[in-house]
Amino acid sequence: MFISKINIRIRDTILDPQGKAVEHSLQSIGFNSVKDTRIGKYIELKIDASTEKEAGKITEEACRKLLANPVMEDYEFEIFPFGEKNK
């Protein structure tokens, strides 16, 4: 059993208005060193697979088919064995 931890973000070349609004808010309360903010979504999948490679393949396909829209989003993920600490 594996856990995929997936991060999906709007492409860097596309304006992220939500990120901009949060960035302005951060700056207005004094976080002047914050120069860019991007907001995305985080998805976790618990996958019944026998190897990490297989779990990676399934995650990749799920991202491509449904979880991310390649026209406007980029995704990245990491696979961890499902164990005590992330139950």
Add this chain to the structure above:
Amino acid sequence: MSKVKAGVVVFPGSNCDHDVYNIFRHTLNADTKFLWHKDTGTGDRNIIILPGGFSYGDYLRCGAIAKFSPLMNEIIKFADRGGIVIGICNGFQVLCETGLLPGALLRNSNLKFICKTVTLKVENNKSIFTSDYGIKEEISIPIAHGEGNYYCDEDTFVEITGNNQILFKYADNPNGSLDDIAGIQNVKRNVIGLMPHPERASDEILGNTDGYRFFKSVSESLM
């Protein structure tokens, strides 16, 4: 009697389905049926309309889950055979997600859900969807969306411009859409997606009939 056989798709969360049904059934006097998202065929329908709303609660991304409904599979085949498909608002988002239309609809640039009547310009009236309008004619149609900011990459933009696929543009861009795009058709010219709601401006009782000619154009194309 009209030759139109309209099919209005109902997803869980569709909320403009009855408005569209009303126009086809009672204004155009056409044979009109609802199609449930679990249906496995489009039957004898010759126009399919994907109405506005929040299909599947807009979970994940607007239109993302609708694209895998059993009926959408059939609608993709219907469109490939040349069948007429109209996607309004959420329907436009579904058509982009399925790949029947290029591009995607992003969050409005001002982050607000915008609900108001806007002015559209008819960019191309040589389509089955706009033949009843004049070229560059300005019409008033309501919009009501939070994710209507049309986006596509540069290559796609060159393509849709070169192919005259842009049918409607906003006179005063409300949502950040690329090149003020409000509605586009596919290369084969049988599929249209638009964010504005012509069905909300097609009945005199509502005080605006600018949208009626959109439905009239497409129904006359079947004469």
